[in-house]
Amino acid sequence: MxxxxxxxxxxxxxxxxxxxxxxxxxxxxxxxxxxxxxxxxxxxxxxxxxxxxxxxxxxxxxxxxxxxxxxxxxxxxxxxxxxxxxxxxxxxxxxxxxxxxxxxxxxxxLQAPPKDPEGTVVVLGSKVNGTTPSADLQARIDRAADYLLEHPDLSVVASGGQGAGEEISEAEAIRDGLIAQGVEPSRIYLEDQSSDTEENIAFTLQVMEENSLSEPLLIVTDEYHEFRANLIAQHAGAESYAVSGATPFYLLPACVAREVLALTKQLFFAWL
Structure with missing residues (x-):
């Protein structure tokens, strides 16, 4: 023992x-x-x-x-x-x-729209290098173009202002990219004053109201960004769905870490 x-x-x-x-x-x-x-x-x-x-x-x-x-x-x-x-x-x-x-x-x-969607596609902007979309913005443009060509009855709002180092607005870069991939210019509306996701949604809703574009918002952005973008849209009283673009693999870790901070601010410090 x-x-x-x-x-x-x-x-x-x-x-x-x-x-x-x-x-x-x-x-x-x-x-x-x-x-x-x-x-x-x-x-x-x-x-x-x-x-x-x-x-x-x-x-x-x-x-x-x-x-x-x-x-x-x-x-x-x-x-x-x-x-x-x-x-x-x-x-x-x-x-x-x-x-x-x-x-x-x-x-x-994963909050994808129905198979036969109604509403308006909204492409959220990201960095433009001069006149060239950054890698993650190009991914959003590519996803939006595919989706719009699959659903020819839908209109689209390209959303994003012009920041430092950008020779054109993010909205213009999105529009040019969509047209280059075969989307009819008449389907594209610009929102070129926003500087962050909250303004993307708020100013896009104004453009939609001015042009009699219908809800829900079919938001095209990176996968990691969809939750916050749709949360903001729903807080603004708008119905929305996710049409997710594929974030380039080498950008994903840094983007997710930054999004954790952005979500923390959105959830707990929105008043700042």
């Missing part, structure tokens, strides 16, 4: 082994996360807020896992064990919160 002390010693060693495995998994996940954000930045030049957020999250995970024994020992010696527990709790909450928002993004992208 093992003594009580021996049993406690063995269970303690087993617990330490589990903790070591968990730290190893978190360390590996942090390094993978850093690679997912760093590789597109190095090879495709994707440096954005989302890139830095993803790199920071991965670095915190990796360094935190590596140094966790030292952190807990520091807190024990300073008699502030609550601090290490608080750090761990906040970290777990943030991970699950981010995963929940990613789930919302997937849900939003």
């Amino acid at each position: 093992l003594s009580t002390r021996e049993n406690l010693h063995r269970s303690g060693k087993g617990g330490e082994g589990v903790k070591t495995v968990i730290r190893g998994v978190v360390l590996a996940a942090g390094l993978v996360l850093c690679a997912v954000y760093l590789l597109p930045a190095v090879f495709f030049g994707v440096w954005s807020l989302g890139t830095w957020v993803g790199l920071a999250a991965g670095a915190v995970m990796a360094i935190g896992a590596k140094r966790w024994p030292a952190i807990t020992e520091f807190c024990r010696k300073r008699r502030i064990r609550w601090l290490s527990g608080g750090i761990l709790t906040v970290s777990v909450v943030l991970v699950f919160y981010s995963l929940a928002l990613c789930g919302c993004m997937v849900f939003g992208a």
Whole structure:
């Protein structure tokens, strides 16, 4: 029979082994996360807020896992064990919160219109480099063109203003791209004053009202963006559906990280 002390010693060693495995998994996940954000930045030049957020999250995970024994020992010696527990709790909450928002993004992208849709297609703008659509805007244009050619009775509003480094408005870039792919110019309406998603929707609804275009809005944007765009449309009292474009793979990590921040602002700090 093992003594009580021996049993406690063995269970303690087993617990330490589990903790070591968990730290190893978190360390590996942090390094993978850093690679997912760093590789597109190095090879495709994707440096954005989302890139830095993803790199920071991965670095915190990796360094935190590596140094966790030292952190807990520091807190024990300073008699502030609550601090290490608080750090761990906040970290777990943030991970699950981010995963929940990613789930919302997937849900939003799946809210497709009926097979025989009515309403108005709305293409949301994104960066234009001079007069050339960025990769994600081109993906939206391509998806919208395919959808409009499949449904020749639908009209479309190209939505997006002109920002820094853009020689034409995003709406004009969308219009030109649609015409180049065979969409009749008479089907295209421009909204060229907006500077963010909320203005995209608000100003597009004005254009629709002025031109007697019907709802629902059939919103063409990237998959990750559909949930927020449709949320804004529905808060504005408009019925809407998702017509999702395929985000280029090398842009997706940074875009999703940035969208987590944008959704957080939309859900909790819309008054700012």
